[in-house]
Amino acid sequence: MADFNEIKNRLEKRWQNLNVLKDISDTEIQSLNQGLQEDYQYLIFLEAKTPDKNRRKMIKKVRASLIEQQNILKKYNQIRYGRIVQKSAPPIPVLKNSLAAFFVGGVICSIGQIIINIFTLNGISNKEASVAAATVMVFIGALLTGLGIYDEIGRFGGAGSMVPITGFANSIVSPAIEFKREGYVYGVGAKVFTIAGPVILYGSLISVIIGLIFYIIK
Amino acid sequence: MLENIFNAFFIGGIICVIGQLIMDLTPFVITPAHILVGYVTTGAVISALGYYEPLVKLGGAGATIPLSGFGHSLAQGAIEGVKTKGLLGAIGGGLEATSVGIVAAIVLGFSMATIFNPKG
Amino acid sequence: MQNKKIGKQTINFLNPISVVSFASIVGPKEGQGPLGTGFDYILENNLDGEKSWEKTEQKMLEHSLEIALAKKNLLLQDLDYFLAGDLLNQIMSSNFTARSLGVPYIGIYGACSTLVEGLVLGSILIDGGFANRVGVACSSHHDAAERQLRFPTELGVQRTMTAQWTVTGSGAYILEANSEKNDLIITQGILGKVIDMGQANATDMGSAMAPAAADTIIRYFQDTGKNPKDFDLIITGDLGNIGRVLCEELVLQKGFDISFNYSDCGVLIYDPGQDVHAGGSGCGCSASVLAGYLLPQMLKGNLKNIFLVATGALLSPTSTQQGETIPCIAHGVVIQGKS
Numbered sequence: 001m002a003d004f005n006e007i008k009n010r011l012e013k014r015w016q017n018l019n020v021l022k023d024i025s026d027t028e029i030q031s032l033n034q035g036l037q038e039d040y041q042y043l044i045f046l047e048a049k050t051p052d053k054n055r056r057k058m059i060k061k062v063r064a065s066l067i068e069q070q071n072i073l074k075k076y077n078q079i080r081y082g083r084i085v086q087k088s089a090p091p092i093p094v095l096k097n098s099l100a101a102f103f104v105g106g107v108i109c110s111i112g113q114i115i116i117n118i119f120t121l122n123g124i125s126n127k128e129a130s131v132a133a134a135t136v137m138v139f140i141g142a143l144l145t146g147l148g149i150y151d152e153i154g155r156f157g158g159a160g161s162m163v164p165i166t167g168f169a170n171s172i173v174s175p176a177i178e179f180k181r182e183g184y185v186y187g188v189g190a191k192v193f194t195i196a197g198p199v200i201l202y203g204s205l206i207s208v209i210i211g212l213i214f215y216i217i218k
Numbered sequence: 219m220l221e222n223i224f225n226a227f228f229i230g231g232i233i234c235v236i237g238q239l240i241m242d243l244t245p246f247v248i249t250p251a252h253i254l255v256g257y258v259t260t261g262a263v264i265s266a267l268g269y270y271e272p273l274v275k276l277g278g279a280g281a282t283i284p285l286s287g288f289g290h291s292l293a294q295g296a297i298e299g300v301k302t303k304g305l306l307g308a309i310g311g312g313l314e315a316t317s318v319g320i321v322a323a324i325v326l327g328f329s330m331a332t333i334f335n336p337k338g
Numbered sequence: 339m340q341n342k343k344i345g346k347q348t349i350n351f352l353n354p355i356s357v358v359s360f361a362s363i364v365g366p367k368e369g370q371g372p373l374g375t376g377f378d379y380i381l382e383n384n385l386d387g388e389k390s391w392e393k394t395e396q397k398m399l400e401h402s403l404e405i406a407l408a409k410k411n412l413l414l415q416d417l418d419y420f421l422a423g424d425l426l427n428q429i430m431s432s433n434f435t436a437r438s439l440g441v442p443y444i445g446i447y448g449a450c451s452t453l454v455e456g457l458v459l460g461s462i463l464i465d466g467g468f469a470n471r472v473g474v475a476c477s478s479h480h481d482a483a484e485r486q487l488r489f490p491t492e493l494g495v496q497r498t499m500t501a502q503w504t505v506t507g508s509g510a511y512i513l514e515a516n517s518e519k520n521d522l523i524i525t526q527g528i529l530g531k532v533i534d535m536g537q538a539n540a541t542d543m544g545s546a547m548a549p550a551a552a553d554t555i556i557r558y559f560q561d562t563g564k565n566p567k568d569f570d571l572i573i574t575g576d577l578g579n580i581g582r583v584l585c586e587e588l589v590l591q592k593g594f595d596i597s598f599n600y601s602d603c604g605v606l607i608y609d610p611g612q613d614v615h616a617g618g619s620g621c622g623c624s625a626s627v628l629a630g631y632l633l634p635q636m637l638k639g640n641l642k643n644i645f646l647v648a649t650g651a652l653l654s655p656t657s658t659q660q661g662e663t664i665p666c667i668a669h670g671v672v673i674q675g676k677s
Contacts, residue, residue: 077536081537082537094242098238102232106227106231106280109229109280109283110226112279113227113278116279134282135322137283138319146333147334151494155613158237160235162250165283167285168254168285168288170492173323173326173331174490178336181390188327192328200320203258203288204313206259207262210292211300211311247539249495338481
């Protein structure tokens with residue numbers, strides 16, 4: 001068992017090693033880690049049996065430095081491994097994904113435009129046609145989700161199927177269907193907003209902020 | 219008629235590609251909820267600054283169908299609300315303008331849940 | 339008394355344990371994979387007549403144990419213990435299976451390393467003389483895991499290139515104290531340490547788990563003094579394409595070249611054309627590949643001895659959302675065929 005002052009001395013000395021981690025061997029790093037663990041164990045034991053509040057605070061402070069040293073060692077190893085991981089990570093098919101997103105998103109929006117055109121040809125005002133078309137698109141998204149098709153579109157189209165309002169419908173319908181087996185109140189009722197909830201929350205928030213700003217500057 | 223469909227395809231496609239690039243090129247793990255929230259709030263801010271309306275004029279459904287268009291409706295609803303109802307409009311205008319879409323999605327969500335089972 | 343422990347972590351069973359019977363059940367996707375012909379039962383669809391995927395998984399686990407017992411004309415009451423685990427919250431499938439078995443039960447959780455954890459613990463029970471016959475089983479179900487750990491299955495999300503596909507499958511094994519006819523025997527086991535190399539991406543489990551697998555493999559060779567050439571096959575549980583490469587490199591850094599006889603269950607179970615990206619994962623991955631492919635190969639004499647290292651990522655949806663890194667573990671077991 002070491003004594004408190006010895007641990008403090010070792011703590012100070014250890015900083016020198018920690019500053020030159022790159023230059024020391026793996027076995028030395030391991031023994032550093034071992035020493036840290038032993039000191040930490042003794043400190044927490046000391047802290048537990050120290051009734052005096054001020055002295056406890058002092059021990060806690062030393063313990064915090066030990067944790068800091070442990071984290072430095074941990075980070076060092078993790079960064080080294082992170083580099084290897086980065087090297088072997090598979091390339092993301094950015095071009096293919098982007099083309100798929102462009103195509104799927106474009107097609108969904110074109111369908112929306114066709115619906116708007118049909119409404120305006122039948123004498124509905126442009127603005128109302130736009131709202132009605134969005135609602136029809138929500139219906140299409142919901143139906144395709146129910147039929148189990150929309151997740152396949154999403155797997156291919158990525159953001160292209162997520163960003164249009166059909167994706168919003170998908171985000172509401174999919175948890176609703178999924179959690180039906182947990183009942184209609186805690187299942188469907190509670191889970192229906194797992195993904196759309198944040199959208200409605202932040203949407204409302206931003207609209208109120210914009211409203212208030214316009215109210216003030218008016 | 220055909221021209222506005224092409225415009226919708228092009229503008230809508232571009233808006234979606236931006237989302238895809240954010241997902242693929244940033245080191246963060248981005249979930250659907252992040253994308254949806256990001257689009258709605260960004261769309262609302264751009265709309266409040268007055269830059270979204272020209273995009274709608276150009277792209278039609280290509281600008282209104284993506285969720286940034288949802289943000290646009292929220293912002294314009296709030297701004298309209300201030301003009302007609304003052305403070306009450308500032309608070310309720312956004313959701314009023316988008317209520318049809320939201321309620322439709324909720325009602326459909328429930329009905330689909332009663333009809334369909336998850337396929338996996 | 340002789341010491342059954344070698345070095346720091348390896349366990350040497352003095353009375354080698356026989357794997358007398360085994361069975362596997364998989365879902366339709368795994369059935370279409372390259373190992374499809376080896377499994378005992380392939381489900382027709384992901385529900386297989388049950389009301390929920392959780393129930394399907396539980397039935398799969400139960401049925402694989404029943405099939406394994408039936409192969410040797412054994413009954414449930416012939417088992418001294420039943421060890422099982424799975425991926426669902428509170429290891430639901432295993433607990434509910436044990437409910438209908440009426441056998442003393444030890445529920446275990448090691449994420450996707452559960453199978454080997456069970457095999458080693460079961461062998462310890464038998465070698466210690468605490469049991470004569472033990473059943474070990476574990477399972478996972480793609481859709482049940484997906485909706486618990488990630489998103490609703492109908493949500494249109496794009497899977498990243500590093501994502502792995504949770505296997506729908508289960509495997510059950512009957513272990514016995516070494517009998518006369520010993521075709522398959524467990525000779526050694528190693529229980530791993532929890533390793534966390536700071537990976538936090540829950541869609542890239544292979545990279546997170548590779549250091550744990552490497553640590554266990556290296557430790558085993560250091561403990562026993564053996565080298566990779568002593569095995570026909572060294573196989574990890576579910577590192578997938580990416581983790582497999584990383585593990586190989588990490589082991590090589592410590593001076594052990596395993597490139598010539600190393601593979602991974604998650605790589606074997608699917609065909610690259612099945613759109614599973616980085617490969618298979620889940621408890622059911624190693625459980626079904628061992629029972630559906632590796633052990634049959636050993637009985638045929640194509641493989642003499644294998645070192646199976648199952649890896650597990652010990653994360654939860656809560657820990658991921660709170661930004662915690664992923665702690666991982668790997669357990670190993672050495673199985674020998676007819677000599």
